[in-house]
Amino acid sequence: MWDKLLHIDRRLIYALLFAVVLAPFLLQWKQPPQYINPWTQSLYDYIEKLPPGTPVLVSFDFDPAVKPELYPMAMAITRHLHRRNARVIGMTMLPSGVLMVDDVLNQTGEEAGKRRGEDWVNLGYKTGGLAVILGLGENLKRVFPTDAHLASTAPLPVLRGVRNYQDIGLLITISGTGMPGAWIAFAHQRYKVPVAVGTTSVQATDYYVYLRTGQIVGMLNGIAAAAEYEKLIGVPDQAMLGMPGVTACHLLMVLLVIVGNVAYFASRRHREEPTAEPPEPPTGEEV
Amino acid sequence: MRMQAPLAIGFLAGMFFLVQFFVPHQRLKEVYDVLLDWATIIGIFAMVLGLGSLFRTHIDRIRQRRKSWGYSFITLGSFFLMLILGLGWGTEKGSPFQWMFTWVQVPLDSTVFSLLAFFMASAAYRSFRARSVEATILLVAAIIVIIGRIPLGGELSHGYLPRITEWIMIYPTVGAKRAILFGVALGVIATSLRIILGIERSHLGGD
Numbered sequence: 001m002w003d004k005l006l007h008i009d010r011r012l013i014y015a016l017l018f019a020v021v022l023a024p025f026l027l028q029w030k031q032p033p034q035y036i037n038p039w040t041q042s043l044y045d046y047i048e049k050l051p052p053g054t055p056v057l058v059s060f061d062f063d064p065a066v067k068p069e070l071y072p073m074a075m076a077i078t079r080h081l082h083r084r085n086a087r088v089i090g091m092t093m094l095p096s097g098v099l100m101v102d103d104v105l106n107q108t109g110e111e112a113g114k115r116r117g118e119d120w121v122n123l124g125y126k127t128g129g130l131a132v133i134l135g136l137g138e139n140l141k142r143v144f145p146t147d148a149h150l151a152s153t154a155p156l157p158v159l160r161g162v163r164n165y166q167d168i169g170l171l172i173t174i175s176g177t178g179m180p181g182a183w184i185a186f187a188h189q190r191y192k193v194p195v196a197v198g199t200t201s202v203q204a205t206d207y208y209v210y211l212r213t214g215q216i217v218g219m220l221n222g223i224a225a226a227a228e229y230e231k232l233i234g235v236p237d238q239a240m241l242g243m244p245g246v247t248a249c250h251l252l253m254v255l256l257v258i259v260g261n262v263a264y265f266a267s268r269r270h271r272e273e274p275t276a277e278p279p280e281p282p283t284g285e286e287v
Numbered sequence: 288m289r290m291q292a293p294l295a296i297g298f299l300a301g302m303f304f305l306v307q308f309f310v311p312h313q314r315l316k317e318v319y320d321v322l323l324d325w326a327t328i329i330g331i332f333a334m335v336l337g338l339g340s341l342f343r344t345h346i347d348r349i350r351q352r353r354k355s356w357g358y359s360f361i362t363l364g365s366f367f368l369m370l371i372l373g374l375g376w377g378t379e380k381g382s383p384f385q386w387m388f389t390w391v392q393v394p395l396d397s398t399v400f401s402l403l404a405f406f407m408a409s410a411a412y413r414s415f416r417a418r419s420v421e422a423t424i425l426l427v428a429a430i431i432v433i434i435g436r437i438p439l440g441g442e443l444s445h446g447y448l449p450r451i452t453e454w455i456m457i458y459p460t461v462g463a464k465r466a467i468l469f470g471v472a473l474g475v476i477a478t479s480l481r482i483i484l485g486i487e488r489s490h491l492g493g494d
Contacts, residue, residue: 008412010409013405013408013409013412014405014408014409016408017404017405017408018405021404031437031438031439032438033438033441034438034441034442034446035438035441035446035449037449037453038453063396064388064392064393064395064396064397065396065397065399065400066400067393067396067397068397068401096392098378099378099385099388099389102380103389106380126327127327127330127331127333127334128323128326128327128329128330129330130326131323131326131327131330132327134323135320135323135324135327138316138319138320138323139320142320142324143323143327149379201436204456205456205460205464206464208456208457208460208461208464209461209464209465209468211457212457212461222436224436224437224438227438243437243438246437247437247438247439249404249408250433250434250436250437251434251437251439252408253407253408253411253433254430254433254434256408256411256412257411257412257415257426257429257430259412260411260412260413260415260416261415261416261417261426264416265417
């Protein structure tokens with residue numbers, strides 16, 4: 001029986017996971033965050049303290065693959081920035097990120113009654129990787145002479161007085177890749193611009209190192225942190241909606257690990273149990 | 288000459304960036320700005336090379352009717368379709384390009400990425416075993432982090448599990464990560480010096 005459990009058909013596990021992720025949506029189960037992670041709180045507090053009109057550079061360095069996890073946090077952070085009347089300068093280091101930047105900035109801008117070019121801008125994508133990060137430290141308008149819609153950046157009110165990192169109040173990178181490492185190493189270390197990170201849970205372990213050293217001012221770790229941020233700004237949205245599914249999925253994983261271990265040890269014990277030994281053959285010495 | 292010229296360029300560029308970092312002279316800064324522009328332009332050429340390589344690989348596969356050649360056809364077809372939609376109707380909100388991106392590319396990419404959860408669930412069931420003391424510690428830590436990251440974990444433990452989770456992430460995890468980072472950083476410095484000084488030549492096609 002234990003062996004059977006141990007070698008369960010993987011399709012059954014897949015079906016179970018599918019059902020478990022789907023069920024909370026159908027049952028409209030709610031799982032609002034009870035505890036705010038200190039790093040989520042520190043990013044929120046940092047933005048709260050920004051004076052109105054502060055230019056904030058947000059690099060949306062994610063592609064459609066990680067959209068379900070990072071898009072909600074991009075929305076929540078941008079909503080908060082608009083509420084604080086920050087000047088939002090959006091860009092991306094990935095070609096497939098351009099349309100998502102547009103999507104986030106258009107939607108949050110419309111909600112907050114902010115205007116493109118005056119309160120926010122999408123600078124789009126530029127090839128070059130590190131050269132772009134370093135170039136922004138020298139002259140932003142030289143790296144991005146036009147925005148994503150090919151309008152000249154020189155006369156844009158949102159970029160008035162913004163020459164390089166020295167004029168940026170905060171740099172936020174939202175990414176499911178190693179890109180925040182490059183922003184920290186080159187933008188923060190060289191030009192001393194304050195950096196915050198929003199990332200997937202898988203990638204987050206890479207950036208705890210920089211939190212401890214104070215190289216980043218805050219971090220959103222996965223969809224759970226996005227839900228916490230939605231709670232902080234008082235706008236429940238996609239992250240809150242996704243949390244029940246994530247919760248159910250996590251609980252199933254724990255259950256699978258426990259059942260897998262119980263089955264493993266039970267089957268091992270079953271195999272090691274001594275069976276009734278046959279009597280020793282007569283040696284001929286006994287009389 | 289084919290070997291010496293790239294080596295000399297690598298040496299000069301490497302030494303320039305090294306000196307420029309420590310000597311913030313205006314003249315050096317001007318050259319630095321120009322070199323950053325060059326790097327961006329080279330990045331664009333790299334994209335063109337990447338596209339060339341993509342076409343060559345897939346056209347060869349279709350010509351030779353190699354295994355799964357149909358997928359190559361779909362790759363090239365999708366590429367040209369998006370190119371035509373983008374050039375023809377733009378990429379603004381409501382354009383066919385954006386429609387394809389939102390309703391085809393985003394769901395496809397997200398689906399492929401989310402398959403990871405299914406493999407992880409199956410792998411967790413089959414291989415995550417408390418076979419030794421180290422494996423048991425790892426397993427217990429993983430279970431704490433998995434539960435500590437969800438709202439239910441905080442609710443059931445009155446906030447203790449999320450705090451323990453943070454402790455695990457901040458101390459043992461950061462300690463291990465930092466050790467790895469130091470190793471990587473030293474390796475990067477050593478490799479960079481080898482490339483600048485021309486000792487490492489594998490990037491030029493040599494040994």
